[in-house]
Amino acid sequence: MGGSLALALRHRGYAHRLFGAGGSPEDLRLAAAAEYPRGDGTAPIFDLCREDPAELPWAEVDLVVVATPPATLAEIFGQLREWISETCVVTDLASVKGDLVASGTALLGGRYLSAHPLVGGERHGFAAATAELYVDALILLTPGGEEVDPRALSLQQLWEALGCRVRMLSPGEHDDALAATSHLPHLLAYAFMASLDDSDALRDLGGSGLRDFSRIAESDPALWTDILLRNREAVRRRLQTLRHTLDHLDGLLAQGSAADLGDILATARARRQQFRFPPRT
Amino acid sequence: MGGSLALALRHRGYAHRLFGAGGSPEDLRLAAAAEYPRGDGTAPIFDLCREDPAELPWAEVDLVVVATPPATLAEIFGQLREWISETCVVTDLASVKGDLVASGTALLGGRYLSAHPLVGGERHGFAAATAELYVDALILLTPGGEEVDPRALSLQQLWEALGCRVRMLSPGEHDDALAATSHLPHLLAYAFMASLDDSDALRDLGGSGLRDFSRIAESDPALWTDILLRNREAVRRRLQTLRHTLDHLDGLLAQGSAADLGDILATARARRQQFRFPPRT
Known part of the structure; x- marks a missing residue:
């Protein structure tokens, strides 16, 4: 789902620089080699791919999308807290919320806004990625508290720009x-x-x-x-x-x-x- | 499923004369108008379609396929007993056997051999019929007793000629x-x-x-x-x-x-x- 989001952002022109991290070595190899049409030729989807996310240029990062299984999220939120800037927004794509939203909000405050795109399938990995995955999809945004950063709320507009419908509901709902x-x-x-x-x-x-x-x-x-x-x-x-x-x-x-x-x-x-x-x- | 079987029989050349009965008036109209490619032109799928099956030329009939809901079968078997010849074979396509096979066998003897093609879908009626429905399908034949007429057993070869696999099992199995x-x-x-x-x-x-x-x-x-x-x-x-x-x-x-x-x-x-x-x- 992360790979499809990267493709969709590039194909629609909504990413300035894109960095990828994590996944299997094969996924990273495919992601690093992937290209999209630009001008008369093509350009790489990712400006930089690293196995270890610590090696990414974090000062440049405005938005982090954590597209990993729920069990890994709390630890990743803890790491992100050390790396991201005060104005960087963090989201995820997990299909269960509850404690995850509480822990993300506790660690990252209003910069964290959890999302669940109602898309998917049995196929996984970058080889299954498609720029069209999110077209007409419903995206559930589940704010963790009253104080959501306005930049985090702009995630709603980004999803809508990708052709999605967005609905807000509480993690419990x-x-x-x-x-x-x-x-x-x-x-x-x-x-x-x-x-x-x-x-x-x-x-x-x-x-x-x-x-x-x-x-x-x-x-x-x-x-x-x-x-x-x-x-x-x-x-x-x-x-x-x-x-x-x-x-x-x-x-x-x-x-x-x-x-x-x-x-x-x-x-x-x-x-x-x-x-x-x-x-x- | 009956319409698809008629199309498959015609497209593969396994029917000499075909008669249709029952179904909705719309189904009968579509069935009566349906054609298949033959020689340089086309020919009708059915030689005769009648709302009332009593009006069919029963003396000519070698094989009856009853493609109706299970609830209607026992009554139809009783009618068929009056109409069919001693050498005519009767089958059905019902997805539950048990008492139906017992009642068909009691009324029609070894001339009756029940079948259940593992195919289907949500669409019904002649408009949904396709000559390819049974290709590669599994057909379950469920003989009702020891004394199956050899002509009834030739049903197995007919299904196989349509591209199906056939398995025999008891109604209880x-x-x-x-x-x-x-x-x-x-x-x-x-x-x-x-x-x-x-x-x-x-x-x-x-x-x-x-x-x-x-x-x-x-x-x-x-x-x-x-x-x-x-x-x-x-x-x-x-x-x-x-x-x-x-x-x-x-x-x-x-x-x-x-x-x-x-x-x-x-x-x-x-x-x-x-x-x-x-x-x-």
Whole structure:
């Protein structure tokens, strides 16, 4: 997601100088070699790439985008506190907020403004980066307190300039909503696959329904263990409601209650039809 | 699915005469007007289309494919018994077997051989038909007894000639496997959507993960009420196992057991990676 943001900033002309750090050696090699069209020729996406972020020219940096797993953020915020200027803004792209926003705000104050772009996929690394990833995306900004620096608030305009819609909500609202729309579905897809017997006979029998339903069960287990535990209170509340629904459905199956079962399925379909999803690309 | 089969039979040259019946008036109109390339020009897909199947020239019919919802099959088998010849073969395309195969076999004997092509999608009707639907598809044939007519067994060769793989299994094996790979995922996707609060705030927050996870919750509620109830014993067994898995995961979230949670997620991902799914088209 960081690589796609770098491409989008360059292709739309919103970056003066761009520095990259971290990632795998292969990612850094690809990032350092990447170019974008400028004038009659091309120019490098990044002015400088370093494995060790300590080696970047921090005095020049106006904006830091930390595009790493949630588990790494608190330590990175602590390092950034030593490196960045008083006017430098810091953001992240993490899909769970809560304590992260509290720790970022404690360390960096109003210069930190957390973001969660509702984009992504199974592919990772700079090789998967595309300048179009954020077009028409929804960006959730989750300020950590009352005192957000006006420069940090200009992040909203930057995302909008990249073609995104922006919505502000509190870290708690974010985590409750994402528990419903992302974290519980991941838990269910993993739970479903884990509940299957390990049978050769089943492996051939998955159609397009199962293919799509279970796709997110191929997400990175370490990343999702961390996300689910960080947001476990909201996830467990949503899971509790789902378990009541499953108990109810099981009872209706036992009773053979076609009318009641049909009502719930029709309600579920109507609710799904009200959602606005990103198009398949 | 019936329309796609008719197109596939014509495009590959496996039909001498084709008759269509049933469906909506719009479907019948589209089917009657549909053509396929033959020689230097085109020819109609169907030689005859009738709203009332009683009006078809039944003495000419060698093979009947009943492509209607499971709830309608038993009655149709009873009608067919009056119309078809001693040598005519009957099949269906239903996604749940059990009593249907028993009733078809009781009425039609070894002339009936039930089939379930693992294909499909949300689109219905002749307008969604495509000659390529069955290419590379897996077809499950579920003989109802020991005495299958050799002509019925030639159905296997017909499906293979259309580019399909065929597997034979008993109606009970079919329904247990499909409970796992299709019916329970549908129940879960419906249950998940039904368990959400009806909140405007959530409707914008679905990403590609939720989009794919919940797609099957837009399936026809009446059809799926019928499928789930017809196969409720196997579905409830699978649901019971899933509920144990969810209880276990809830406990691990409560305890904050990262290692155990990570193990289950990794097991789930490995199992998903072993499945062979149809490609997205």
